[in-house]
């Protein structure tokens with residue numbers, strides 16, 4: 739879909755070599771934005787760039803690096819300013835899903851999840867927020883939460899904690915950013931079929947679709963359309979909110995007979 743207020747805007751998206759981030763990048767470019775696509779995986783990012791360059795020449799650049807690393811974040815922001823002379827949209831999409839039994843979960847695993855999902859997102863928004871504030875032309879932040887930030891799921895405590903915290907981050911940052919016409923919202927995807935989730939479970943659509951009222955799992959484009967809406971002029975008055983995009987999964991309850 740084409741959205742108002744996207745054309746010529748400059749975006750940063752982390753973890754965008756594939757999956758949801760890549761779909762957001764593609765839809766942003768279709769809508770006339772320019773962007774810096776970040777990924778830690780060089781090959782993945784370069785392949786993504788080749789595909790995007792074919793369709794949208796000279797509108798997209800790549801910055802390789804770990805989105806959990808503060809030095810990388812600072813360089814990513816500087817690189818974007820050098821390339822496109824400003825920043826309008828930031829989407830800290832990179833996230834790590836580490837499953838693990840609560841009683842066996844290791845401190846280094848915990849740090850890894852928190853380091854990317856929370857610390858990386860926090861400092862990317864801090865650094866880009868400062869730029870948007872100084873530019874004086876508003877801006878948009880879209881955080882990538884999850885339905886695991888709303889309900890508890892087995893073996894995902896640390897991950898879920900970060901995804902719940904991102905929803906609070908959206909609310910709390912309203913205070914710091916709304917006076918500068920910068921909105922901060924989050925998307926909470928449900929089960930979404932990406933290259934990664936398909937690798938984890940070959941019949942991902944069949945297995946996870948059973949949990950969703952329509953029987954259909956989410957696609958990266960579903961999250962990208964929601965993201966573009968939140969970045970568009972039409973969402974100018976939406977701030978501090980989390981939009982759940984899960985096909986109704988978290989909307990329904992179950993009766994004992996459903997377990998039979």
Ligand SMILES: NC(=O)c1ccc[n+]([C@@H]2O[C@H](COP(=O)([O-])OP(=O)(O)OC[C@H]3O[C@@H](n4cnc5c(N)ncnc54)[C@H](O)[C@@H]3O)[C@@H](O)[C@H]2O)c1
Nearest residue numbers: 753755756757758777778779804805831833884927930934
């Ligand atoms: N796929 C789902 O079902 C689902 C559901 C809910 C929430 N989410 C969230 O949406 C976001 C994107 O999910 P996805 O499944 O598309 O992602 P993914 O796991 O497929 O990864 C996308 C890209 O991120 C890159 N990446 C990984 N670590 C990075 C790092 N430290 N720095 C920079 N790039 C890094 C990977 O190389 C990959 O190319 C994540 O935050 C995830 O938690 C996904």
